[in-house]
Amino acid sequence: VRPLGAPGSVVSIQTMKPCGLRCLVERRTWRLVWIPLGTQFVTIFMSAVEGNSFLFLSSGMNFDHFEPWATFVARWYLWILSGAAICSFKVDYLPDGLKWLGWWNLFLIYGALFSGYKQDHEVKENNLGVLEILHLVFGAFFLITCWVETCTIWYPNTIFTWAFGGVVIAYLLLYGLTAFVVPLQTNIPFIMNHPEMVAQHAIVIVAFVTQCVMAPVIYTPEWAPRTWCFSCICPHIGNASDIDDSSNEAMMSSGDLGP
Numbered sequence: 001v002r003p004l005g006a007p008g009s010v011v012s013i014q015t016m017k018p019c020g021l022r023c024l025v026e027r028r029t030w031r032l033v034w035i036p037l038g039t040q041f042v043t044i045f046m047s048a049v050e051g052n053s054f055l056f057l058s059s060g061m062n063f064d065h066f067e068p069w070a071t072f073v074a075r076w077y078l079w080i081l082s083g084a085a086i087c088s089f090k091v092d093y094l095p096d097g098l099k100w101l102g103w104w105n106l107f108l109i110y111g112a113l114f115s116g117y118k119q120d121h122e123v124k125e126n127n128l129g130v131l132e133i134l135h136l137v138f139g140a141f142f143l144i145t146c147w148v149e150t151c152t153i154w155y156p157n158t159i160f161t162w163a164f165g166g167v168v169i170a171y172l173l174l175y176g177l178t179a180f181v182v183p184l185q186t187n188i189p190f191i192m193n194h195p196e197m198v199a200q201h202a203i204v205i206v207a208f209v210t211q212c213v214m215a216p217v218i219y220t221p222e223w224a225p226r227t228w229c230f231s232c233i234c235p236h237i238g239n240a241s242d243i244d245d246s247s248n249e250a251m252m253s254s255g256d257l258g259p
Contacts, residue, residue: 028089031085031088039079039082058139083113088102094153115134140172143171146203152226168203171203
């Protein structure tokens with residue numbers, strides 16, 4: 001199967017029918033964009049107002065110091081809701097062979113959330129315990145998943161895959177460098193010695209916006225995922241040809257592109 005963007009591939013963003021402002025209120029947009037990215041920005045703002053030193057994604061999940069329990073509950077409610085929204089969309093929408101991706105996303109998001117808990121202790125940079133190491137592992141796997149999943153299932157364009165992958169790998173390498181080897185001091189508030197932080201937020205935004213925009217392509221004959229990437233895990237990966245034509249046409253005509 002040829003990926004999007006490869007010679008002979010017939011799928012592109014231009015082949016998708018415009019949906020106008022209706023796209024802003026469709027279920028896929030709520031579950032992949034408004035709820036998750038809204039949570040990202042709202043909780044980051046909460047941490048900034050409370051005086052957090054950095055504004056990583058994990059800084060939005062958990063404040064670096066003890067915070068009032070009411071604020072903590074609100075913060076965790078938003079992140080638990082976001083993980084559930086992403087999971088429910090992918091489990092309901094993706095073909096049978098790929099529904100596990102919803103649960104994998106949920107596992108990584110909740111793993112990062114729970115392992116980053118700081119209400120009963122404070123963590124100093126480079127002073128890592130078991131939970132802190134687990135948190136870094138969950139975070140790294142989540143960002144890699146954003147890249148691999150987006151470029152394999154949702155938009156397997158070769159140029160996009162290389163560009164997006166370059167950003168993800170560069171971020172992981174720079175984080176390791178600035179956190180454990182040579183801090184790159186910028187003196188910019190909330191960024192300080194971690195200039196790679198901006199890339200972390202960009203990775204998440206690009207991944208979920210791309211997944212939302214390209215979701216309708218999955219239920220068209222032009223869908224061409226990189227099946228080689230998941231063939232050993234999903235030997236029975238679904239395709240548009242496996243879906244009953246009548247149900248497919250009904251879904252597309254109704255404009256309900258997400259459950």
